[in-house]
Amino acid sequence: MPAASSDFERLAIIEEYLSGPQSKHAIENKYNISHGVLLDWIRKFDLEDKPHSCPMKSSQPPKSDLTLSEREELRQLRKENRVLKSRLKRESLGHEAYKLLVV
Numbered sequence: 001m002p003a004a005s006s007d008f009e010r011l012a013i014i015e016e017y018l019s020g021p022q023s024k025h026a027i028e029n030k031y032n033i034s035h036g037v038l039l040d041w042i043r044k045f046d047l048e049d050k051p052h053s054c055p056m057k058s059s060q061p062p063k064s065d066l067t068l069s070e071r072e073e074l075r076q077l078r079k080e081n082r083v084l085k086s087r088l089k090r091e092s093l094g095h096e097a098y099k100l101l102v103v
Contacts, residue, residue: 007093008090008094011045011090011093012090013027013033013038014047015083015090017050018047018049018050018079018086019079024039045086045089047082047086048081048082048085049082050082
């Protein structure tokens, strides 16, 4: 696929990145887009990026009252939330385009 030319295509690429295990770099290579562009698009659409897979080391791990399964569920829900926000942006964009065509 050539570099994305529309916001609709950009949001589809963002959604693929947010819902999958690939890094920004891998997605940028796949779609032949410049380094850093994916992050620019995420910011443009005011979406939340995936958390870094290698968190910064600290002297002590943060204390949590959550069990391991609860932390995993929270991680999955946050991922789903990011993907759904991306889909909502894309649907909203399509709706706005439809309104322009109908009016």
